[in-house]
Amino acid sequence: MYLSELEGKEIINLYDGTRLGTLGNAEVVFEPETGIIKALLLPGFQGFLKFQNKEDITIPWESIRKVGTDMMLVDLHSQKLRSRNGRNQV
Secondary structure (H helix, E strand, O other), rough: HHHHHHHHOOEEEOOOOOOEEEEOOOOOEEEOOOOOEEEEEEEEOOOOOOOOOOOEOOOOOOOHEEOOOEEEEEOOOOOOOOOOOOOEOO
């Protein structure tokens, strides 16, 4: 699978059913020495309440459980979502 094939997929957290958004302008974090993907950075995550500020979140690569034709399932029950500014979001 090419990384470009992930674009447009909806991201669902298996732990609580939260819709995290659509994978669009995500950035990929990888180890330069090995090329191993470490995480996806999603821009503009909007919290549960609509008036919350949109913040970037990080999804560790090992949290991705399944990639289907329309969505990506992630399991974030044991990890906290972190924004780029370091604040916990879940």
